[in-house]
Amino acid sequence: MFKKSLLTxxxxxxxxxxxxxxxxxxxxxxxxxxxxxxxVAEVFGNKTSFTAxxxxxxxxxxxxxxxxxxxxxEHPDFTNxxxxxxxxxxxxxxxxxxxxxTEVKIGYDGIVFANSKQGDVVDLTRKQIFQALAxxxxxxxxxxxxxxxxxxxxxxSLPAEKIEVLGPPxxxxxxxxxxxxxxxxxxxxxxxxxxxxxxxxxxxxxxxxTMREDGGFVEAGENDNLIVQKLNANPAAxxxxxxxxxxxNSDKIQGAKIEGTIPTFDNIADGSYQVSRPLxxxxxxxxxxxxxxxxxxxxxxxxxxxxxxxxxLADIGLIPAPEDEFEQLQETVASLKVMxxxxx
Amino acid sequence: MTVTISKKIKKQQKKAELxxxxxxxLAKRHRQEKNFRxxxxxxxxxxxxxxxxxxxxxxxxxxxxxxxTQIQLTIDFDSNRIAKNIAKNKETDGETLYNGNYRKLVxxxxxxxxxxxxKRKDKKxxxxxxxxxxxxxLRDLAVTKIDTDSRAxxxxxxxxxxxxxxxxxxxxxxxxxxxxxxxxxxxxxxxQDIWVIADDLFDMFHKGFYTAEGAESERLIKDNYVTxxxxxxxxxxIRTVFNxxxxxxxxxxxxxxxxxxxxMKGSFYVLLVTLLLxxxxxxxxxxxxxxxxxxxxxxxxxxxxxxxxxxxxxxVFGLLGLAVxxxxxGLPRSAPIVGGIVLSLMTLPTIIIxxxxxxxxxxxxxxxxxxxxxxxxxxTITHHTLPLALPGMLTGTIIGMAQxxxxxxxLLMIGMIAFVMSVPTGIFDNATVxxxxxxxxxxxxxxxxxxxxxxxxxxxxxFLITMNAIAxxxxxxxxxxx
Numbered sequence: 001m002f003k004k005s006l007l008t009x010x011x012x013x014x015x016x017x018x019x020x021x022x023x024x025x026x027x028x029x030x031x032x033x034x035x036x037x038x039x040v041a042e043v044f045g046n047k048t049s050f051t052a053x054x055x056x057x058x059x060x061x062x063x064x065x066x067x068x069x070x071x072x073x074e075h076p077d078f079t080n081x082x083x084x085x086x087x088x089x090x091x092x093x094x095x096x097x098x099x100x101x102t103e104v105k106i107g108y109d110g111i112v113f114a115n116s117k118q119g120d121v122v123d124l125t126r127k128q129i130f131q132a133l134a135x136x137x138x139x140x141x142x143x144x145x146x147x148x149x150x151x152x153x154x155x156x157s158l159p160a161e162k163i164e165v166l167g168p169p170x171x172x173x174x175x176x177x178x179x180x181x182x183x184x185x186x187x188x189x190x191x192x193x194x195x196x197x198x199x200x201x202x203x204x205x206x207x208x209x210t211m212r213e214d215g216g217f218v219e220a221g222e223n224d225n226l227i228v229q230k231l232n233a234n235p236a237a238x239x240x241x242x243x244x245x246x247x248x249n250s251d252k253i254q255g256a257k258i259e260g261t262i263p264t265f266d267n268i269a270d271g272s273y274q275v276s277r278p279l280x281x282x283x284x285x286x287x288x289x290x291x292x293x294x295x296x297x298x299x300x301x302x303x304x305x306x307x308x309x310x311x312x313l314a315d316i317g318l319i320p321a322p323e324d325e326f327e328q329l330q331e332t333v334a335s336l337k338v339m340x341x342x343x344x
Numbered sequence: 345m346t347v348t349i350s351k352k353i354k355k356q357q358k359k360a361e362l363x364x365x366x367x368x369x370l371a372k373r374h375r376q377e378k379n380f381r382x383x384x385x386x387x388x389x390x391x392x393x394x395x396x397x398x399x400x401x402x403x404x405x406x407x408x409x410x411x412x413t414q415i416q417l418t419i420d421f422d423s424n425r426i427a428k429n430i431a432k433n434k435e436t437d438g439e440t441l442y443n444g445n446y447r448k449l450v451x452x453x454x455x456x457x458x459x460x461x462x463k464r465k466d467k468k469x470x471x472x473x474x475x476x477x478x479x480x481x482l483r484d485l486a487v488t489k490i491d492t493d494s495r496a497x498x499x500x501x502x503x504x505x506x507x508x509x510x511x512x513x514x515x516x517x518x519x520x521x522x523x524x525x526x527x528x529x530x531x532x533x534x535x536q537d538i539w540v541i542a543d544d545l546f547d548m549f550h551k552g553f554y555t556a557e558g559a560e561s562e563r564l565i566k567d568n569y570v571t572x573x574x575x576x577x578x579x580x581x582i583r584t585v586f587n588x589x590x591x592x593x594x595x596x597x598x599x600x601x602x603x604x605x606x607x608m609k610g611s612f613y614v615l616l617v618t619l620l621l622x623x624x625x626x627x628x629x630x631x632x633x634x635x636x637x638x639x640x641x642x643x644x645x646x647x648x649x650x651x652x653x654x655x656x657x658x659x660v661f662g663l664l665g666l667a668v669x670x671x672x673x674g675l676p677r678s679a680p681i682v683g684g685i686v687l688s689l690m691t692l693p694t695i696i697i698x699x700x701x702x703x704x705x706x707x708x709x710x711x712x713x714x715x716x717x718x719x720x721x722x723x724t725i726t727h728h729t730l731p732l733a734l735p736g737m738l739t740g741t742i743i744g745m746a747q748x749x750x751x752x753x754x755l756l757m758i759g760m761i762a763f764v765m766s767v768p769t770g771i772f773d774n775a776t777v778x779x780x781x782x783x784x785x786x787x788x789x790x791x792x793x794x795x796x797x798x799x800x801x802x803x804x805x806x807f808l809i810t811m812n813a814i815a816x817x818x819x820x821x822x823x824x825x826x
Contacts, residue, residue, distance in 0.1 A: 024766065024774055026677070035788070038763045039597045045765050046480060052765035054678055054774040074674055223787050225794070248789030251554070251564050 022073040025053035025293055029063030029080030032109060032174060032242050033279050036313050037080050037301075043312070044300045050293035053078075059172060067282060068093035077287045077294055081280045082109065083176055090341045100285035103339040104298065105329060106307050108319040110243035110268040110276040111178050112255040113165075119235040120159070123257040126275075128154050130186025132163050133217050135210040138190040146212045161236040166220040166227045167211075168240060177277040178240055182258075184208050185274075228252055243268060243276075244317025268319045276319065285336050295336075302333050402805075406798025412587035412600070413547040414539040415474060415576060417453040421486055421531045425449060438525025441532070442487040446479035450540070458572060466568060473572065475600050478540040485538070488526040539583065544599035544792035549573065550582065553791055590799065594765050595781065599792025602785070604800050606767045610680060610760075610775030611749060617684020617771055618691060618748050623741055625688075626695030630737070633696075634703040635725055654693035661690050662754030670758060677759035681771040686754045691744035698740025702733040735822035742815040746808050752779045778804045 027037060034057040045052025058066065060081040067079035068089055085103070093101060113124065131137050131154045137146050151158035168175040187193050187208040196204040211217040220227045220239070227239040228249050238256070243263060246255050255263040258275055267273040281301070288294045300306060306313050309320050321329065331337070423437075427444035451471050455461065461470050548554055549565055556563065556570045576582050593603025637643045665686035669675045675682050706729050714724040755761060761780050768775035776784070778800065785797040 022676070026774075034763070035597070041763065042597050042765060055763040056678070056759055056761060057763075074670070074676065224789065225786060245789050 023292060024051045025078065025291055025297055026076040027053050027055040027078040027080065027281075028058045028066045028076045029056075029078070029281070030060040030082040030279070031057040031172065032060075032082040033080035033106075033281065035244065035316060036106070036279070036318050037281070039312060039316065040297070040301045040306055043306070044293075044297050047300070048293065048296055050296065053293075053297060055080075060176070064089040064092070064282075067284065068096055068098055070096040071098060071284070071286055073290075075284075077284050077291050078297075079282050081282065082174065082277060083180075084278070084280060085282065085339075085341065087341070094342070098284060098286070099342060100338050101342050102283040102285055102332065102336045104281050104283065104302065104333060105278050105321060105325065106281060106301065106318065107279055107313070107321050108268060108276045109279050109317070110263050110273055110319065111174060111181060112241050112243055112246045112263045112275075113182075113238055113258060114231070114241055114246055114253040114255045115238045116231045116235040117252060117254050118232075119254075121254055121256060121262070122151075122158065123260060124158075125259055126182050126186035127189045128158070128186075129182050129258075130189075130208075133165060133211055134183065134187065134207070135212045136207055138192050141192055143192065143207065146214070146216070148216075159236075163216040164218070164234065164237040165216065166218050166230055166237060166239045169219045169221060174240065174242055178275075179209055181275045181277060242317070243319070247317045265314075265317075265319065269322075278321075279318070283336060285338065288336065298333055298336075302329055402798045402801050406795060406800075406802050408551045408553075409590060409795045409799030410587050411551070411584045412589060413542040413550045413582065413584050415542045415546075416537055416539050416581040416583070417450065417457065417474070418535060419449050419453050419482060419538045420535050421449070421482075421533060423532055425452065426486065426532075438487055438527055441527060442483060442489060442525050444483070446482045446486075449482055450474050450478050458575070461568075469566065469569065470572065473543050473546045473569075475541040475543050476598060477601050481540060482538070486528060486531050488528060490524040490526060541589070541600055542582075544790055546573070547600050548791050548795075550584070551795075553795070590796075594767055595763055595776070595784070596765070599788075599790045599796060602793070602796055604778060604781055604803060606764060607776050607778045607781035607800075608803075610764075610768050611777040613680035613768055613771050613775060614683040614687060614777055615745055615749060617681055618688040619741070619745060621685060622688035622691045622695055622744065626692050626741070627699050627737055629692075630696050630699030630703060631725060631730070634700050635721070635729070650693050650696055654697065657753075658690055658751055659753040659757070661686050662757030664689070665754060666757040676772055678762050678764070678774045678776075679772050680768060680775050682758045683755050683760050683775075683777065684771065686758060687748040687751060690751065690754065691741075691748050694744035694747065695737070695741050698743070699733070699737040702736025702740070703729060705736065706732045732824065735818050739815045739819050739823075742811050742818070746811040746815075749777075749811070750779050750804065750808060752777075752783055755780055778807075 027041070029037075034055060037055050041053045041055055044050065056076075060083055063076075063079035063081060064085060067076050069075050085101075093099070113129065115122070131146075131148060132151065135146060136143050137148070138144075139147065148154050148163060150160055150162055152160040167178065170176075188197070193204065193207055196207065220230065224239075224241055224245050227241070228245075231237055231239050231253055239253070241253075243255075243265075246253060246263065247265075258273065261267050261273045263273050263275075268276045283294070283298060303311075305311055307318065307320055307326075308314070311318075311320065314320055320326070423441060425448060426446065427440045451467075454470050454474065455467070458470060461467055542550070545554070545564065549556075549569070550573070554563070554565050556565045556567070560567050573582075589601065590603045591608075592605050593601055594606030596602040633643065633647070665682055669682045669685055670677060710728055710732070711724050714728045715721070719727065752761070755777065760776055761784065762774065762776060763784070764774045764776050766774065782797055782800045782804065785793045785800065
């Protein structure tokens, strides 16, 4: 009797589980956009009569994988990304019937190279950072395994400290952006490597992308708080962060100058600090009619209150887009314009 | 003569030599034993030391999270301030007032308190000392929103009832519920001293996590912030009370508002599913294997595999959950039902192994006696063996549940690591669990969350200790030894 009722109960669980509709928005994606999206979700939940969306931090790549898996309540409605969607991912989306997607660029995030406040503010170039962190570097026109042990080996003006940099793992969007914005730019300044770009593109990519594995670069996991603790324990070490994290911990860590510019809110906003990347979220338009509150969530996210220059997202470190981009954004969002990559 | 004497002496010498050697050996053995004891004791002490360090670290970091800093403000609930055009349309007063601008009331009260703050930037900083929740708190004080379904709270005679039914549609269009708004005259139109929750930074400063030493440009707490703090403190407008919100709120992006109720309820539903699935199946499997199954190569193979299953890393179960329950059966992501199923796979071996052990410990004489007076095999098991083995089975189950309560890795794969603000009300709702909440908070930059992380760990540990204590009590009280 007991077993029978248990079996029926389990069966009911399974059936209702499959048949259930969803009333809460489901969001996945980048861990960099996550803190901004959660704040918007909370405000959205308080302001409107809808339930606050559920947000998973899966990383940009993981987000697209889930987002593009198909249509229907079991698939997410939005994905956040700290980089633009790749052609491969567009294809995946289209294969699974996700054909109407709107791209919303919400603003910018700087990437900073920071150390403990007990140390000095250093002035680095992207070339120097590449020399410090790459597996293979160019010395006298030849590609050799990275010989630099201390910063002063690279340039005599830099401190005579052991190179030790804590950074995010390859699954992180911050890592992708760091590689693209710092390592690629840095390695292109070497002639023999730059010439590889024409002759052997995959080799060029491998040289620029590969971080050293002899202890100079340490993958410290996704937990940025842990990196801050480690930096405090070792003032000679550096960490790689998103700007919002630097701002929240500005009493403990400081950003290094890159190409002579210090990472501040204003410098990133006006583009003089060059290591910054756009942040996005993607809307699955085909869900807008079935999942309640999607349009309202988008409206809240792009409102002047949120992403405007004085908005609450700027308070926690999002760098707002310049005026013309902001206006364009409002247009895109009002009509939920399907992005070009999907219309082809 | 001399020969015998010398022989005797030699013999004695030899004896003495032997005794000496034996004594040496004995001393060595004693020394070895002592050393072993010392090493053992050192290991235990080491373990204790680490435990003490861990606990003091967690408790010293986390205990302040159980206190909440509040600021007293004189709020002027002038209805014209809250919403414009209020007098023109008496009919919809309640709703208009409900949707009014309560943020303004807070900032006005702050400006009145600190009239010398005039610069825009300073004003912004001043506004930031009060939690964003204050506006919603004031709104709920001024106007009570009642869903007509829940008339239970309608009978408050303190409040002037001018509730108006308005057809405002709720979130879902299919069930438009009429909502009533009730203006509370003890607040609206009055000036009241109200305690509101302070912002995270203010809270952390009050609790001493930030200092105002060193150059102003290099610290988060600016000079005027300190001035305001001192003024509020001197006038008795700051108090710390027990943080009930921590136990009744769900996750939030504001550290001062974040609570663990949602995660606690999520854990409850997950464990409920785990218990309902793994206990009957585990006990059933144990009884079958122990009492009915023939002893042959196949049952040996099954036994070995159950033991192997107990050693499988938990993340593997998460991958299985993703592939089978989400992708194949199409169960919802982030729901306790899937979490419960995955965790019950993980706890099944623990329950089966402990249940079999406790079935084995029931003496055969009892079974033989039951069979001897004519009971069937099934009767023997249900009337005699099972009741005697049950305390041991329950102990195993509780320990398995405690393991499941602390698990995060398998939940990673099935989407339970998520920001969920709504409290789950069933096994199909979005939910997280307590260890996941701890993991999520530990990654956030705000200092307040660091404190909350430790506090949540303390709550989780309290649950784990309670569960293990129950297991010990069950064993001590009901287990019979023969």
